[in-house]
Amino acid sequence: xxxxxSKPRTKRGGLLMSAxxxxxxxxxxxxxxxxxxxxMQVNESLTRTNATLDLVISELGLRLKRLEGMDASLVSIDxxxxxxxxxxxxxxxxxxxxxxxLQNIDKTIPFLKLAxxxxxxxxxxxxxxxxxxxxxxxxxxxxx
Numbered sequence: 001x002x003x004x005x006s007k008p009r010t011k012r013g014g015l016l017m018s019a020x021x022x023x024x025x026x027x028x029x030x031x032x033x034x035x036x037x038x039x040m041q042v043n044e045s046l047t048r049t050n051a052t053l054d055l056v057i058s059e060l061g062l063r064l065k066r067l068e069g070m071d072a073s074l075v076s077i078d079x080x081x082x083x084x085x086x087x088x089x090x091x092x093x094x095x096x097x098x099x100x101x102l103q104n105i106d107k108t109i110p111f112l113k114l115a116x117x118x119x120x121x122x123x124x125x126x127x128x129x130x131x132x133x134x135x136x137x138x139x140x141x142x143x144x
Contacts, residue, residue, distance in 0.1 A: 106113060
């Protein structure tokens with residue numbers, strides 16, 4: 001029987017190759033280790049960024065809730081201001097009518113002088129060129 005020396009060489013070669021791979025893998029300047037270290041740094045950075053983004057998102061959620069509350073308040077205030085505007089327009093009309101009445105009294109009884117010498121101009125109708133967008137006369141033409 002012949003002794004087959006090819007198998008021990010293969011075993012020895014495999015052992016040598018394994019030892020070489022382990023030795024090369026543990027070298028300090030190995031590219032694989034540098035890549036692994038860089039990936040670990042990137043992962044840590046992404047973890048910190050993710051935590052920061054979570055804080056920002058929660059803070060934005062709180063601010064959104066506050067803004068929604070403010071929006072509801074502003075809508076309510078706008079409705080109240082519209083009602084006040086209607087009342088002011090009625091009051092302006094009443095004051096113009098009262099001023100005309102006082103001027104008529106002054107014309108009839110001149111020595112009383114209940115109204116000043118200014119004449120009252122008619123309020124422009126809504127939708128004319130002399131009114132602003134809300135149907136009100138410009139501020140410079142309004143009676144005071």
